[in-house]
Amino acid sequence: MKRLILTRHQKSSWDNVHDTDHQRTLNDRGRQGCVLIGNWLLEQNFIPDQVLSSTAVRCVETWAGIAETMDSNAPVVYESGLYHSSPDLILTHLQKATGDTVLLTAHNPGIGEFAGRICAKQPDHDRFFGYPSGATTLVEFDVDDWADITFGSGECRGFTIPSALQ
Secondary structure (H helix, E strand, O other): OEEEEEEEOOOEOOOOOOOOHHHOOEOHHHHHHHHHHHHHHHHHOOOOOEEEEEOOHHHHHHHHHHHHHHOOOOOEEEEHHHOOOOHHHHHHHHOOOOOOEEEEEEOOOHHHHHHHHHEOOOOOOOOOOOOOOOOEEEEEEOOOOHHHOOOOOEEEEEEEOHHHHO
16 A cells, blocks of 8 residues: 655745745745644644655745654655656656655646546545645555556545645
8 A cells, every 4th residue: 555645835935036936935824834734644644754845945845844743754855857747747756656655745737637637536625626735635556566556546535725724
């Protein structure tokens, strides 16, 4: 059994006009979202033992905030290829994972499309297909190796957004 936590980066700031898209940081709402999602993951008993993250600052900060909330020291693989990646590229990166429960944080539209395609059945939630900032999906796969996952092979075990947890 493999377990996946798909998290779109939390709400980012547009305050510094000199930052590139890749350099944008989280805003206060985004930092609070990390705490909410971290606590929700603990409640759901989805504790990552490996993290795959885009190299964008807002993704790095998203995991850091969640990790602090969960008191986690899971190893992180920062992948530049997860920055604005397609669902197919996300799948390629995930198929190389080594943990049993992997948290992957990336960007829309790729991560939202990936969430919709990886689950055999999508959750009945009005915000799932928009996959807003901080959206998090929990998925389980009946496989022993990440290389064996395919689109449509995951069972959705939960979905939430930070505003639903306040």
